[in-house]
Amino acid sequence: MTVTTQDTAESVQLVVLDMAGTTVADGGLVELAFDAAARGLGVEPGSADHAAKLDYVRATMGESKISVFRHLFGDEERAQRANAEFESTYGKLVADGRCEPVPGAREAIERLKADGRRVVLTTGFARVTQDAILDALGWRDLVELTLCPADAGGRGRPYPDMVLAALLRTGGADSVRRIAVAGDTSYDMIAGRRSGAGVVAGVLTGAHGADALRESGATHVLDSVADLPALLADAAGENGRPAGHPEPRT
Ligand SMILES: [Mg+2]
Known part of the structure; x- marks a missing residue:
């Protein structure tokens, strides 16, 4: 095993995705x-x-x-x-059927997993609501772990607790730098940055626009989570550096 602090050139291992507005379209x-x-x-x-x-x-x-x-x-x-x-x-x-996947979200999650990444779904809702959404979509077995604020000490976003709980519960990444966070709100971006995640991607399928997401720390803004698998694959392969850090860190 190679131990290094120069882990910024390594690919994302753990992906933490928000639900409503990011992977789940709930129509207001x-x-x-x-x-x-x-x-x-x-x-x-x-x-x-x-x-x-x-x-x-x-x-x-x-x-x-x-x-x-x-x-x-x-x-x-x-x-x-x-x-x-x-x-x-x-x-x-x-x-009553008033929610559905964001187009391509399920396929994106399956692609991330097929690419060898671990995937965790998070929410600001209570567990009972999170489970209702998962049941409505038939997503109970889609990912290995889902987290609500109470599962991670109760504070929720904009604190980094759910992202860090995803890491601790899954053991899914060697470093916080090898985590990607994606969400539709400013609080998702703040939580992602506070966690130390190497990629903090805002998506435009939910609550907040590109300017708000960037101002809150988004390293990338995507039209949809459907674009995330390609972003992570490109970031790991083409320039040898993770997305969000165009300049090598020393
Ligand atoms: Mg959301």
């Missing part, structure tokens, strides 16, 4: 479920209060949902009520 279910949660606490759609809270939900998309509700509703009891209503509504919409 987050906002529908938020409406139900807000209404349960007396915040009616159409009100200024609702508009301000919805802006916050959009800006923090990707964050642990209970954290979002703690910020919006203050005390723990109200936050828990909002979260429960959110998760319940979202789960029902998913069970």
Whole structure:
């Protein structure tokens, strides 16, 4: 075994993919479920209060949902009520068939695995919602590990905890530099950079646009996760350096 700190020329071994907006298209279910949660606490759609809270939900998309509700509703009891209503509504919409894979996402995951990479799916939702999505898509056995915030200490994004938990649970990479993170939100990019991942790819199939993703640290912006397998293959093979580090590090 060769031990080196010059691992930047090595290929990505572990890929950590966000679900909603990145691999799963949910068609705005987050906002529908938020409406139900807000209404349960007396915040009616159409009100200024609702508009301000919805802006916050959009800006923090990707964050642990209970954290979002703690910020919006203050005390723990109200936050828990909002979260429960959110998760319940979202789960029902998913069970009704209101989510589907991002086009090419399943094939991309299978290609990543065929290329010898390990793949983990992460989310800001609670486990019950994550499982509802996996069941609706028939994805229970697609990857070896799925993580929600509670599986990694509870903080969720923008902390790097789920990415690092993916590494610790799978033993899937020799170094954090050999991890790739992909997501559709600023918080995915921040979490990816904080984890030390060598590739932090933003995708344009979800919540945030290219400028927001780059400002939050994206090393790459892709039209879709469907482009990720080729990016990682190119990064490892063509220039001998991982994507995101065009200049050799010394
Ligand atoms: Mg997302």
